[in-house]
Amino acid sequence: MINKIGLDLYGGDNAPESTIQGAIFALKNGILKNSELYIIGNLEDKTVFQGHENVHFIEAENTVTNETKPTQVIRLKNSSIYKGCEMLRTGDLDAFVSAGNTGALLSAGTFIAGRLEGIKRPxxxxxxxxxxxxxxxxxxxxxxxxxxxxxxxxxxxxxxxxxxxxxxxxxxxxxxxxxxxxxxxxxxxxxxxxxxxxxxxxxxxxxxxxxxxxxxxxxxxxxxxxxxxxxxxxxxxxxxxxxxxxxxxxxxxxxxxxxxxxxxxxxxxxxxxxxxxxxxGGTFFLGVNGHLVKAHGSSDSEAISNAIYVAQKASSENLVSKITL
Amino acid sequence: MINKIGLDLYGGDNAPESTIQGAIFALKNGILKNSELYIIGNLEDKTVFQGHENVHFIEAENTVTNETKPTQVIRLKNSSIYKGCEMLRTGDLDAFVSAGNTGALLSAGTFIAGRLEGIKRPxxxxxxxxxxxxxxxxxxxxxxxxxxxxxxxxxxxxxxxxxxxxxxxxxxxxxxxxxxxxxxxxxxxxxxxxxxxxxxxxxxxxxxxxxxxxxxxxxxxxxxxxxxxxxxxxxxxxxxxxxxxxxxxxxxxxxxxxxxxxxxxxxxxxxxxxxxxxxxGGTFFLGVNGHLVKAHGSSDSEAISNAIYVAQKASSENLVSKITL
The missing domain is CATH 3.40.718.10 (Isopropylmalate Dehydrogenase)
Structure with a gap:
């Protein structure tokens, strides 16, 4: 099985540099062996990922900030967080990693990706x-x-x-x-x-x-x-x-x-x-319909690659399916 | 001014030995110089306090345990905790030190000693x-x-x-x-x-x-x-x-x-x-009408003497009077 892993280019104190470096580290160290990586955001210089055929780019805006309220993210349809959660809902992603605004990410996970059946509170x-x-x-x-x-x-x-x-x-x-x-x-x-x-x-x-x-x-x-x-x-x-x-x-x-x-x-x-x-590595918003991984806001590239690792592992083992009883 | 300090003989994991030793340490080290100490409980052998004229004994029972619910203490009128708080209310004590059941002590402080005017929650x-x-x-x-x-x-x-x-x-x-x-x-x-x-x-x-x-x-x-x-x-x-x-x-x-x-x-x-x-030393239940000092449940004699010290200092400075605005 191929795991489809989304990565929020934005969010986090050191983004997008730390995100890019974290992704490259993960690619070079075999963490994404059986996976396709979807980088979500407007990356101008895509040449850094040359030679990695399993990397894809989804255009999205950097519109969710630390000041964005959880209720506002629902309206920011072109934001990287919205798009990542939307792709979880449609099954175009198995996992989505973001170091962005925690409240906004939870809100997007709950209301855009949706909750697992039988779960009221992710x-x-x-x-x-x-x-x-x-x-x-x-x-x-x-x-x-x-x-x-x-x-x-x-x-x-x-x-x-x-x-x-x-x-x-x-x-x-x-x-x-x-x-x-x-x-x-x-x-x-x-x-x-x-x-x-x-x-x-x-x-x-x-x-x-x-x-x-x-x-x-x-x-x-x-x-x-x-x-x-x-x-x-x-x-x-x-x-x-x-x-x-x-x-x-x-x-x-x-x-x-x-x-x-x-x-x-x-x-x-x-x-x-x-x-x-x-x-x-990252922590999970569990109860969401998909593997939603929150990387620490102050993540460096190593932390991002750790978060990609746990996202990939959770997808392989289908962690989410083990919650629904 | 003479400070009237009450000490619960019971309560705490090492009572009554730690209480007795803590009181003796406080007496010997001048902590109770301008104070009268009231030991509340049935101390059989009072000879250990011989030579200390400022030590008095108030008969009380060891009926508040760790299992006593906060609501029950109000009915245990002969317990050391009840008697100490009653003496705070009447002004027969300026401070009362206990290493006993926290919930019971707060309840006795609030309902027996009473609250300061303008304070709803000690x-x-x-x-x-x-x-x-x-x-x-x-x-x-x-x-x-x-x-x-x-x-x-x-x-x-x-x-x-x-x-x-x-x-x-x-x-x-x-x-x-x-x-x-x-x-x-x-x-x-x-x-x-x-x-x-x-x-x-x-x-x-x-x-x-x-x-x-x-x-x-x-x-x-x-x-x-x-x-x-x-x-x-x-x-x-x-x-x-x-x-x-x-x-x-x-x-x-x-x-x-x-x-x-x-x-x-x-x-x-x-x-x-x-x-x-x-x-x-001890911590205070503030908002109560009097200086109610909670010593840690696992207090040894040193901790008890520290608690007596802060009770004495709080009485001297009339800490409680500085809360009412």
Whole structure:
């Protein structure tokens, strides 16, 4: 089977250069072996892709910016995001990768590509690092700020499919809460727990506290997109704060401290890459009718090629088909 | 002025031993110089406090457990938590310190001690570490899971008073959100932003993203208690995860890595204590009619004596009186 992968030329802080370089890296390194790549946007100089017969160009405008509201994208029919999602809907693409405006991309995915049957709320599913080098899946990492208890069943099915895609067998599902006791938290999470307990297709393990987020008691962690996004950015902020403080302690320290840091440099570097959730490439808007991959806004060419890799892998394995029950 | 400080003998994982030892440490180290200490609970062997004339004993039962629901504490009139809050209400205490059940303590504080005039929602205010060794204040860190936009004005006044208590001049107030743009987030935070913009007594600086939580753009960060508590535990979980991974990298590393770690031991240790928010002692339930200090559930004697110290300092400066506007 040939995978048809779309790539948004625009969107992201370093586009279009990072997009072009990321695509070239992916092409040269065999990531797109059994795939056709569709670059969506007005690329003036197409000669950089000479010699790659599996690259195609779809004309589209750079009209979705960081300021575009989710509701506006529906009217921007010539934008790269609109065209990519339209091609997901018609089956002209199996996957679409964009580093553009998250809200606009979700809106285009939901209303232009459409939702999977039985899914009310597509969500952002993200792989977090964790103990034993095993990823754990956070759903929703930022798509839906306000949710109802029933949406947690959608999130659970999306997260389980993604966990299996990440080679986690028999994924266990938890709900993020401020305590593990039944009466803790908001009425939304308490009602969601009651719903999941009754579902035979969910291995529901109960409430999980945020201090256990890197632990081994669950594989898929469910929360609303407001809390999920805040959690994600708190991890990022804390990790950078600790590493910065460590650096500043070393700088202020004596000669022995500096020698110590030098000797530990490799360990510190490997730690930094370990806690960087971007190592897994793009994140998915799951529940959309097609593989919609969000690359980080500040993606460099390596991040883009990682996102192309996961898009290609998801298409090959037909990740999306595993969500519909 | 003599400060009347109450101390819950029960509550907390290591009580009553840690409570007794913490009180003795505080007494011996002059923390309770201008204070009368009221130990609330049935202490059989009172001889350990012999020679300390400013120690008094209030008989009370150990009937509030971790399983006690917030609504039940109102009926446990002989419990230490009930009696402490009752003494706050009558003015027989200026401050009450407990390491017990958070929900029960908040409920007793709100309904037995009572709320300050003009405050609808008391909240848990907590000092987080941050860049430049300056604390920043998180409100609500876990008291109110479900809040309305108007409650953010209560949280702001509580946070500002606490920030000033922590020697922060002219505290700037931000609202935690998943983006800094006006249209981001839940309707609650958007409405709260509109309310705070209009208040002349609040230096409102806008939305703050969680990755900036250790940054310098705000002094007081407002959020609902569900998100706040999750944020707090995420910081804790991330910090421990990073330090554990670092330790495990060192253990697996070669001789040079191990020597490096040894040379850096002091720096790593100082980092650990820096990111530990428990360094600031207890946290306050602000908005309650009296100084209600929550010590961490796993408090050891040092943490208890820190909590007694902040209770004593808050009483001396009459922190609570600075909230009512």
């Amino acid at each position: 969500a952002l599913a993200l792989a977090l690092p964790g103990k034993n080098n095993k990823p754990r899946i956070l759903v929703d990492a930022g798509a839906n700020s306000e949710v109802k208890a029933e949406h947690f069943y959608d999130f659970a099915r999306e997260g389980i499919a993604y966990a299996k895609f990440m080679d986690i067998k028999n994924p266990r599902v938890g709900i993020l809460n401020i305590g593990t006791e039944e009466e803790k938290g908001t009425s939304t999470v308490r009602d969601a727990a009651e719903i999941l307990k009754e579902k035979e297709d969910i291995d529901y393990v109960g409430f999980v506290e945020a201090r256990e987020i890197f632990g081994n008691n669950f594989d898929v962690l469910l929360t609303d997109g407001f809390t999920g996004n805040n959690i994600l950015k708190t991890i990022e902020g804390t990790a950078y704060y600790i590493l910065d403080e460590l650096r500043s302690t070393v700088n202020k320290g004596g000669l022995l401290t500096k020698i110590g840091a030098l000797l530990m440099k490799k360990s510190l570097y490997s730690l930094r890459s370990k806690i960087d959730y971007r190592q897994y | 909240a848990l205010a907590l000092a987080l570490p941050g860049k430049n060794n300056k604390p920043r204040i998180l409100v609500d860190a876990g008291a109110n899971s479900e809040v309305k936009a108007e409650h953010f004005y209560d949280f702001a006044r509580e946070g500002i008073a606490y920030a000033k208590f922590m020697d922060i001049k002219n505290p700037r107030v931000g609202i935690l959100n998943i983006g800094t743009e006006e249209e981001k987030g839940t309707s609650t935070v958007r409405d709260a932003a509109e309310i705070l913009k209009e208040k002349e007594d609040i230096d409102y600086v806008g939305f703050v993203e969680a990755r900036e939580i250790f940054g310098n753009n705000f002094d007081v960060l407002l959020t609902d208690g569900f998100t706040g508590n999750n944020i707090l535990k995420t910081i804790e979980g991330t910090a421990y995860y990073i330090l554990d991974e670092l330790r495990s990298t060192v253990n697996k590393g070669g001789l040079l890595t191990k020597i490096g770690a040894l040379l850096m031991k002091k720096s790593l240790y100082s980092l650990r204590s820096k990111i530990d928010y428990r360094q600031y």
